[in-house]
Amino acid sequence: MPKLGMAMKKGTLKRWLVAEGGAVEQGKPLLEVMTEKINAVVESPASGVLGRIVATPSIELPVGALLALIGGPGDSFPPAEELGGAPTVAATAPVPSAGAASEVLASPAARRLARDLGIEIAQVPPSAPGKRITTDDVEALAEAREAVRLTPVATGRSIPFTGIRKIVAERLHESLQGMAQVTISREADVTGLIALRERLAPGFEAASGIHLTYTDLLVEIVARLLTEHTQLNATLEGDAIVVPDAVHMGVAVALEDGLIVPVIRDAHCRPLREIASDRAQLATKAQDGTLSLNEVEGGTFTISNLGAFGADSFTPIVNPPQCAILGVGRIVQKPLVVDGEMQVRATMWLSLTFDHRLVDGAPAARFLQALADRLA
C-alpha cells in the first residue's frame, strides 16, 4: 500500500486495473486506492507480470501492506494465503467484534440465520428482556425490515452508502461529535469587494485567461487576515494547539456525489494571480477526480462559498483537524443606512464556525469584524 501523502496511514484498495497474470508496465495504471481524502490511481512500480494478487478490493490496509507480487513471465508465485492475503479490516462493512457478538445471548440457529441474512445479532431484539434470541426473533426483525423496505412511501431508488459519500458522512459526523462548534454570523457590506473584483478582473482575464472570482479574492483576504488572527488558523494535535506559520486555505468544492476540499498552499503570502490560478486548476481536478493526496491535505482553514447557489447564510461544519471554517453567502443589493443616509449597498452574510475548545467567541467575532472592514 503506497503512501500517497504525508498524513496517509491506511488506504482501501478500490479495484485492480490489471487482472492476475496480466502484463504490467512501469508507470502505467495498476490499481485504484481510496484514502480518507481522495481516490487515486497507483502506477505499477515495475514492468513484468502481475504474478499474484494478495490484497482483495474493499479491504482497508495499512501503508506498506503487500498488495501483489510482480515478476517475470514464467516465474512461480506462492499462493495469496501464504503471503498474508487474508483480509484484515473490512473497510466498508465493519464486522462486529467477536467479543461484542458473544456477549449477546442468542441461539446457534439464530446466529447462523442472522449471519445468512446479514443482520448483526446484537441488533435483534429478544422476545422478552433477558431471553435468548431465537430464529423467530431474527425472522421477525428481517420481516420488519423487509416491510419497511416494501412500504409504498419508501419507493425510490436505493443508493449504496459507500465510497466518497460514506467518507464525507463519517468525517462530518466525527467533526460534530468531537468538537464544541459554535457559529457566529454577521452581514457585511461588500461594496469594496465588488469594486475590487471589477477593477482587477479584466486584467486577469487579459493577462492569463483567468476568470477572477469572489472566492479567489476572499481566499487572499482571509488568508492574510489569518496571519493576524492566528488562533483561528490553529489545529488541535493531541495535547497541543499547533499554530502553523503558514495559511493553507481549503476551498470546498461540491461534487456530484460528495464534497472535496482542495488546498491552496501558502495562501497568506502568494500573489492573487497564483491563488486564482491554483483555485481554478484544483476545482477542475476536483470535478475530474484527479486530485492527488497532497492537494487535499494539510489545510489550516476552509472557506465554503454557497453564494453561487443563492444561499444567504448557513452554518458550515469545521473540517478537522482545523478549528474554523468560513461560510460565505450570496451578494445582494439592499438598502442600508450609511452615515445616517439610506443607500443601496451590496451585502453578504459571513458565518464563522469555530471550535470553542480552542477559540472563544470574542476573538472569533473580532476576526469577522476585521474581515467585514476589509470587504466594505
Add this chain to the structure above:
Amino acid sequence: MAVAVRTLSFRDAINEALGQEMERDPRVVLMGEDVAGGATLPGFEREDAWGGVLGVTKGLVQRFGRERVLDTPISESAFIGAAVGAAATGLRPVAELMFVDFFGVCMDQIFNQGAKLRYMFGGKAAVPLVIRTMIGAGFRAAGQHSGCHYSVFTHMPGLKCVVPSTPADAKGLLTAAIRDDDPIMFFEHKLLYDLQGEVPSGEHVIELGRADVKRPGDRVTVVAIGRMVHLSLEAAETIAAEGVEVEVVDPRTVSPLDEDTILGSVRKTRRLVVVDEDNPRCSLAADLVALVATQAFDDLDAPPQTVTAPHTPVPFSPPLEDFYVPTSTRIVDAIRATL
C-alpha cells in the same frame, strides 16, 4: 398378506408375533423361567401355562410342545449361555430374561460371547438370538425388578436394542428381530402389557433402525423411548392447547439408531427434549443430546432438555417411585424451557 387390523394388548401382540414366527420357522424356540409353566406336564393337564411371569407366552407350549417352549432353571447364566450356543449352531432362540435387572449374572454370555462372535469369527458365525426382557418402574417391584438399563446394552457393539412403545410396533419389531441374524435385546415395559392398540393380524414386520414419528409437530422435537412415548404424547396434547405443536419421535430401535429422522425433526423444530426412563449418566438421553449437539448445533434455538429418572436405583417406597419416573408434567416443563 392379510392386513386386517384389530385391537390387541401389547402382551397379546408379542404373543402373536412369537406364535406366527414359530409357525413360520421351526428353528424358532422359546427358553426362559416359566415360559411354559406347568402346562402339559403330568398332573397339570387342566392347568393353563404360566406363560412367563406376566403371561406373555401363555398358550404357546400347548401349540408348539415342550421341545420348542423350554422351561429353564433359575440360572440366567446357564440358559442365556445355552441360547447363545443354540443360536450360533443353527436355532433361532427367543430367550426370556425375566427382568433386565438380572443381566449381571448372564452378562458374559450376552456381552462377551453373543455380541462378539460374529466379529471374532470374521463374519462366519452368526448369533440369531432374541433376548426378551422386562423393563420399567411403576410396578411397586422395588430396585431389583424395575430398572430400564437399555442404555447399558446400547453401549455394546454387536447387540441390537429394541424398545417398542405400542402393540403394533411390538409385533412388527419382534418379528423383524426374530428374523434378524444378530443378537437382539428386546425390551418390554411391564406397564405397557395391558395397553390396547390396533395390530395387523397377518405378517407384520417393521424394519429395525427406523424411528417413527408418533405425532407430527413443528415447534419442539420430543424424542421419547418406550413407555415415555405415551407420556410425551400426553404432554404434547397439553401444550398443544397453547398453540405449541410438538413432534414426538419414537426411535423404536435404539441400536442401531435412526439418526436421520431425529436430526431431521430437530432441524425443523430447532428444539429438542429427550424423555428417557433410564438413569441419566452415560445414557441414551445423553447420547441423543450429544448427537444433536454435534450434528445440528447451528440448528438449535434452545439448549436441549432431558427428562430422565434420577441417578439412583428405583426406590420401593411408592411415593418415591412415583417421583422417580418422569411424568407428563415434567415433560411439559421441559418443552416450555425450550421456548
